[in-house]
Amino acid sequence: MAPNPTASVIDAIGGLIGTIVWPLVVLVAFFALRRPLERLISGRRDTTSPPAGITATLTTEAEAAVVAATVARDAGTTPDEAARVVRESRAAAEEAASVGGMLGRTVLWVDERPDNSRYEHAMLAALGISVVVRTSADEALATLASRPFDLMVTDLQLGPDPNAGFALLEAARAAGHHLPCLFYVHHATPERVQEATRLGAVGLTNQPTALLRTAAKVLAPVPAAG
Missing domain, CATH: 3.40.50.2300 (Response regulator)
Structure with missing residues (x-):
């Protein structure tokens, strides 16, 4: 039986929860950005949703990872700079997710x-x-x-x-x-x-x-x- 791409996506999302969400909770407390990042994390969708819901979940996961990656590379990030990171990360994640068709690349x-x-x-x-x-x-x-x-x-x-x-x-x-x-x-x-x-x-x-x-x-x- 051919692998189910949707199931593969769901499995990948589940595996990312521990590696992305918990580090971001720490970043929230450290940079006093509780509201923006809590909205980012709580934006996860039910993985049993139809494809449109899965796309939204991918966007959120990618956005979370971009925020974590950007702040991790600059230990001197200020709250204002981190807020800018959130905005830019959301835009980049939404842009990338809208491309589609990258599963399996x-x-x-x-x-x-x-x-x-x-x-x-x-x-x-x-x-x-x-x-x-x-x-x-x-x-x-x-x-x-x-x-x-x-x-x-x-x-x-x-x-x-x-x-x-x-x-x-x-x-x-x-x-x-x-x-x-x-x-x-x-x-x-x-x-x-x-x-x-x-x-x-x-x-x-x-x-x-x-x-x-x-x-x-x-x-x-x-x-x-x-």
Whole structure:
């Protein structure tokens, strides 16, 4: 029997409850944003709802993950800045969820410290995107050789070389892997953005909202020819 996509979505949502909702409750207390984030968390829908309800639930889960990811990356976030994060995260999540058709898409995520991006992984998973994590360039290249992916997201710092991510993209291209690549870094400088563009990457960012929007754009279904 073929797998039920709706059931897979429901299972993914259930698995995210413990990893997203509890950290956000802590963030609410810390940043004095109880009302906005409580509305965000309480916006979860019954997972037995029809597809439209499931889409709304995905949006809420993605929004929660974007908020957590953004605040986690900046320990100095003020209440005003965190409120802005909530607004921007909602917009990005709604925009990504409206694209639709991303269930079953796969992302290869390359990062020496993948736990630092756990909220970003949950953010993509909330939209039905599978994330496969590798912690080195060699592991990433071996994995690319074993199966296809729809997008590669990689840090630049892989080992002692602060620009190893660029070398990874060049090695992947040389090996015949021409999937889109997005660099997700801690420091996005104009020089790094320029180099990523030169190498044909779809972007370079340190913002979870930009990551989500770019991933949704890249992974959106290609419209059928009329």
